[in-house]
Amino acid sequence: MSGAHFHSVLVTGANRGIGLEMVKQLLQLREPPKWVFATCRDPHGGRSQELRSLASKHPCLVILQLESTDEASIKAAAKEVEVHLAGSGLNLLINNAGIMPPSTLESVDKEDMLSVYRINLIGPMLVTQAFLPMLKTAAKKSNRKGLSCSRAAIINVSTIGSSIGRPPSMAMFPVISYRCSKTALNMLTRCQSLEYKDDGILCVALHPGWVKTEMGTEKAELTVQESVQGIIQVLSSINEEKNSRLVDWEGRIVPW
Numbered sequence: 001m002s003g004a005h006f007h008s009v010l011v012t013g014a015n016r017g018i019g020l021e022m023v024k025q026l027l028q029l030r031e032p033p034k035w036v037f038a039t040c041r042d043p044h045g046g047r048s049q050e051l052r053s054l055a056s057k058h059p060c061l062v063i064l065q066l067e068s069t070d071e072a073s074i075k076a077a078a079k080e081v082e083v084h085l086a087g088s089g090l091n092l093l094i095n096n097a098g099i100m101p102p103s104t105l106e107s108v109d110k111e112d113m114l115s116v117y118r119i120n121l122i123g124p125m126l127v128t129q130a131f132l133p134m135l136k137t138a139a140k141k142s143n144r145k146g147l148s149c150s151r152a153a154i155i156n157v158s159t160i161g162s163s164i165g166r167p168p169s170m171a172m173f174p175v176i177s178y179r180c181s182k183t184a185l186n187m188l189t190r191c192q193s194l195e196y197k198d199d200g201i202l203c204v205a206l207h208p209g210w211v212k213t214e215m216g217t218e219k220a221e222l223t224v225q226e227s228v229q230g231i232i233q234v235l236s237s238i239n240e241e242k243n244s245r246l247v248d249w250e251g252r253i254v255p256w
């Protein structure tokens, strides 16, 4: 793990899919984080059962309600995290929550586009704004130099399907609102990296691979365990060299 250690991590959309597996594997690390904040829309609902059962075994796992489209819920979650961290700052923010409804050029409408942007782009934007002071604190207090996830980082989960330079065909990936929202998320990541580099915060867009989840479907190439094993390796080793880029689950830079 190249001496990497994440003192505190927050993952959005952590009740299932890639987010849940990230939480599981973070807790299994030889040196697990002191705090893992797992956010989900409905902490008491049936779809968060597995997360609740994990939390009952791991006192460092804190479940928080967070709906990406609701600014009040984001702010309330940030307040709670601040109390737990008691001034130590947040090292790693993983904006993972997202949706991918089908939409073709013919079927997509204003509401579809707006609702997907609200969750996939505006959500990560608001979440990052709310947690930024804690990320800055972590970067300042760290005795590590340079940029790394052990110091302070914003990871925006994107997709290779967001690429403008090498786009997958329309037949292969008929999800217009999703593609546009993730391309915009890449630009948000790029802007964040320009602005926050001097604060010591690494900003990266991450492609998790094509993963067997509800979104990725059973046809996908990777199990969620394989994808997240790769992602944790990448988070452990990533530095300035890949700051401000779209990086895949194996650490390769993906062309925008």
Ligand code: NDP
Pocket: 012, 013, 014, 015, 016, 017, 018, 019, 040, 041, 042, 047, 066, 067, 068, 069, 095, 096, 097, 098, 099, 100, 119, 157, 158, 159, 160, 207, 208, 209, 210, 211, 212, 213, 214, 215, 216, 217, 220
């Ligand atoms: P899933 O559909 O399995 O899980 C999505 C997660 O996002 C759920 O926890 C869901 O919560 C949450 N979520 C959805 N809407 C909101 C919202 N409004 N507010 C808060 N949370 C919300 O997806 P994956 O795990 O596959 O995807 C995770 C990320 O990886 C996404 O950003 C996706 O775009 C990206 N990705 C996935 C790929 C794949 O092949 N699976 C490929 C490339 C990128 P709830 O249970 O409440 O619905």
